[in-house]
Amino acid sequence: MTYQENFQKWADFADLPDYLRRDLENMDEKTKEDAFYTNLEFGTAGMRGLIGAGTNRINIYVVRQATEGLARLIESKGGNEKERGVAIAYDSRHFSPEFAFESAAVLAKHGIKSYVFESLRPTPELSFAVRHLNCFAGIMITASHNPAPFNGYKVYGEDGGQMPPADADALTDYIRAIDNPFTVKLADLEDSKASGLIEIIGENVDAEYLKEVKDVNINQDLINEYGRDMKIVYTSLHGTGEMLARRALAQAGFDAVQVVEAQAVPHADFLTVKSPNPENQDAFALAEELGRNVDADVLVATDPDADRLGVEIRQPDGSYLNLSGNQIGAIIAKYILEAHKTAGTLPANAALCKSIVSTELVTKIAESYGATMFNVLTGFKFIGEKIHEFETQHNYTYMFGFEESYGCLAGTYARDKDAVVATLLICEMAAYYKKQGMTLYDGLMALYEKYGYYREGVKSLTMKGLDGVEKIQKIMASFRAETPAAFAGVAVEWAKDYKTQVFKNLTTGEETASPLPVSDVVYYTLADGSWICVRPSGTEPKLKFYIGVKGDSLADAQAKIDALEADIDAKVAAG
Secondary structure, three states, X not given: OOHHHHHHHXXXXXXXXXXXXXXXXXXXHHHHHHHHOOOOOOEOOEEEEEEOOOOOOEOHHHHHHHHHHHHHXXXXXXXXXXXXXXXXXXXXXXXXXXXXXXXXXXXXXXXXXXXXXXXXXXXXXXXHHHHHOOOOEEEEEOOXXXXXXXXXXEEEOOOOEEOOHHHHHHHHHHHHOOOOHHHOOOOOHHHHHHHOOEEEEOHHHHHHHHHHHHOOOOOHHHHHHHHHHOOEEEEOOOOOHHHHHHHHHHHHOOXXXXXXXXXXXXXXXXXXXOOOOOOXXXXXXXXXXXXXXXXXOEEEEEOOOOXXXXXXXXXXXXXXEEOOHHHHHHHHHHHHHHHXXXXXXXXXXXXXXXXXOOOOHHHHHHHHOOOEEEEEOOOXXXXXXXXXXXXXXXXXXXXXXXXXXXXXXXXXXXXXXXXXXXXXXXXXXXXXXXXXXXXXXXXXXXXXXHHOEEEEEEEEEEOOHHHHHHHHHHXXXXXXHOOOOEEOOEEEEEEXXXXXXXXXXXXXXXXXXXXXXXXXXXXXXXXXXXXXXEEEOOOOOEEEEEEEEEEOOHHHHHHHHHHHHHHXXXXXXXX
16 A cells, blocks of 8 residues: 555544644645555564654554554463453653553453553563563553654563564564554443453552662662762653652662752653753753752663663763763673672672673673673563573573663563663662772773773664665665675674674685574674674664774774764765
8 A cells, every 4th residue: 555545544534533633634745655654663672653643653543553463462372361461551751641541442352451550650660560460461652762752662571571573573463464453442441440451550569669679789788888978860851760760769778869850740742851862961951950069979860761771970070971871881780790799699600681782891891700791682672581591591690781772671570671770770889989989980980991991882874754764775785785895994804694694704704603583783893803783773764883992092992983983974975
């Protein structure tokens, strides 16, 4: 069906809500094409898109269709999956509560139990709730750190992790089999609540989740001694973190937490920031102002669904340094391993996990403690799969997992990134360095001095619409078809194609098979140890180039990053 036909199908639907009809009426031809040329697909983190009318937008009909597909998947299992049900949570975005209860009503029509949180809750708590309530699946309504016009729909499996590829593919097939989303039926919401088919949950699950978070603390004596006076600034950026992060810090013993009150109120438009993304220093403007006023040691920010953590640390000149996701992962990994070693609780089979596009610095840190690093594809679900493997095969003990995209997890109570527990660990770590007369900045510099000056960069090319999809495909095909001999004058040693599953050494001609599943990723290892990874984003219309280097100093490392980025620009421009 062409985008024009899809558009007309929506325009002809008599019961379309007024706000969606107005959206249709205001579309120019380019917007119409983008909204209807395809369906939202499940990527590394579910489905995510602009709010509005269209098959390539997020709206009640796309949500109903996705949930109808999930219901059919559950019914196909043929066991007690319907009774076990689905946990549902949502963040502070536009239409998030509506999408959550629309989902519950679709499931109820199939006789499938759902547990819906009474108000907004973080993604990691949803992951925990699936496990805690023994649900078959979970739904999280969120667009993570994206700007206000976006929302999304994430599906979780019974282990609390994002749905694994096999089930995700089956779910996609069920969704695609639904020709007309307007025909999806819903149960009566109030009747379903009254019958218990839809159950509202809240504080009871909160309390159990917070118990698990508290258990991740490694050195309570340290917190008791230094935590009460730690000057910490926290902001939820108008999101779900406010629900639990402050409680988690208080129960651990961090009594001097200062909250950016203007950002503590959940709001769909994220009024005080251009984008609620803790990766960006702009999002820390109010936190920095408060930090300077109270002389804060560390500033922490969680994104709207509280699965990503941003951190700023005070530098010697009094200004604040915005840490990268790789730096956050490195300092937390180092602290966890060191604290457990000191306490005598570091297992002999300790394991850490990271995505292939995350810093190799953490690999060096892990090795220095006798721990094993496992590399996985991008998407935290793959780290979740490793946790499951360790628990079932009893071969390794999971200590920590992270991605460069500001997400990590310590503990096995959940299977997704948890910024609440990461906030707790950052604050405990700040107390650890304070006891030694050091700041977090001192700790970071000491880490570089010991393990080497690793630096990473990410270059994103945004290409919207059908033309953008074609451009991304063309660039990927170009890199795949003809491996560059060098980047910035440094020879390529290995070309690793995760789609063809062939890894080739360009010097020796040696070929090996990929140890990871098929994915549209090309990875180059250079002669000086640098690396470049090219992949389309699974959730946004972007082509991403990840870069990792090791230099003789931070300045040298940054110079290598700059040179590689310039060469990538030239290669993309050439074609």
